[in-house]
Amino acid sequence: MQAGALGPAAQWAIEHQIKVGTYLGARDFVPVSQAHIMADTESLGPTGVEWLERMARLPAEQRRVRIPTITDPRGTDFAAAQRLKQQPWMLDLEHRAIVAFEALGVLMTNTCINYQTIMPPVRGEHVAYGDTGVVIYSNSVCGARSNFEGGPSALSAALTGRTPRYGYHLDERRQATLVIDVGWTPRGLDEWGALGGIVGRLAGDYWQVPALVGIDRVPNSDEMKHFGAALASYGSVALFHMVGITPEAQQLDDVLTPGRDVPSHEIGEADIRAFQQSYAQTIDRVDVVVFSAPQLSLVEMAQVADLIDGRRASIPLLVVTSPQVKPDADRMGLTRRIEAAGGTVLSGMCFYQSYAREMAEANGWQRLATNSAKLTNIIGGYGYRPALLPMAACVEAACNGGRITP
């Protein structure tokens, strides 16, 4: 492969993997069964799209992926691009990237909740996933094994069928490095995200593995999704354990290395309230309400529909889901109910991966309400001032001219 016998795409891929693996101390490769590629065009830029197109022009036998390979959200929902005031050049780049990926044999799933909708990995399965929220959920809740694989590395794994064996492919890296004693179990999704944000700040970097004790009930998949996505976003963390809940930590001792002291921290309700307040205290009115990051499950779609029935959004209310959930939401009338109340249901994109700065400028959006702690963490870099609120308070703000009810 490295000598080029399988063509230049596989040759580039294996050389890229050797460079990355050498830097990170991998001794060999591990076969992977699936790849998930993050490659929105705001990240790729024209240079990245041209790079993909060059690969897509190779002969078919040299460019095709070797394992099932799926994609993270794209940078637009073509059906709603005009309403979002996205520009033709953005759509052109998106279209070109999609054509290139399809030529490589990639399945355009366009989702960051594949663990809820496509094919969840199983415990011990080695995969090469992009999107930090996908990786942390798959590692922690499913017990699968992946590092953060950015677009180039996930594509490399797709082309070679393997990935360098470092980090969370190794047993020893999956042991806890800090213990978090949770004194108050969150209820709302925004609170789960806030807890993830706090733990992420305490953890601090990619190589830390928090083990949580004290969670007094089993969180559902959406709660785990928001907790993990925020933890990965604030801390660059790829694996957590919840003692008695996640598969590798039936007891705390299961994930503690004998003889190794690890720091411990306590988190209570006051910490979660302070985290929420740190974002909301200077904002009494927002310009847009966004449910995204991660994409909404069918259950979340139903929750939004129930909250907004019979009401009317007077500022933009964007509800972002996956192309897999959207047809069900359509069929069950959820899309109709949300849009009848003035909301906009978007599919296959993610708000912050969709030229968020340009959308802000074109639409006059500066202040944003969301129940996603992950989005709250990211969107400041695009010029927004975010407020982290419960889902019901977000809907209330949308129906009240953007005014946040104290």
Place this chain on the structure above:
Amino acid sequence: MSDGTFYATAGMGRKVQGQALVAKDGFSARYDLDRARGVFVRPEHKLAGESYVGRVLVLDAAKGGVATAWMLHEMTARGVMPAALVLNAVNPIMVQGAALANFTMLSGFEVDITQAIPNGALVEVDPTGDRPCIRIIR
């Protein structure tokens, strides 16, 4: 460390010189930067408002999502990028991005590198030797 030279556990890219831009804070191309203007923009970041173009960024840890793996490539193609990244703790995304972009990067030090390198110092980053290092020139 000796005479203003600090050795890293890993490095990649070519040898470069530049003025250090230092903060005890993280780095994510998506979260922290206006890549068109070449400045840090996330309000909470300690370098908010600072231009990073041509500077040797000396920061604590790689943060954020996977987008940086593509973005370093795109930033390099447009020429609006730092001269090098020097981090206490790296994550795989930063390594993958640097590998794609042929970008200069060091990580892993015996000291807190953000405390060891003065902001504004002229430094040389050399990942090419047996022991990758950053050296204070003046």
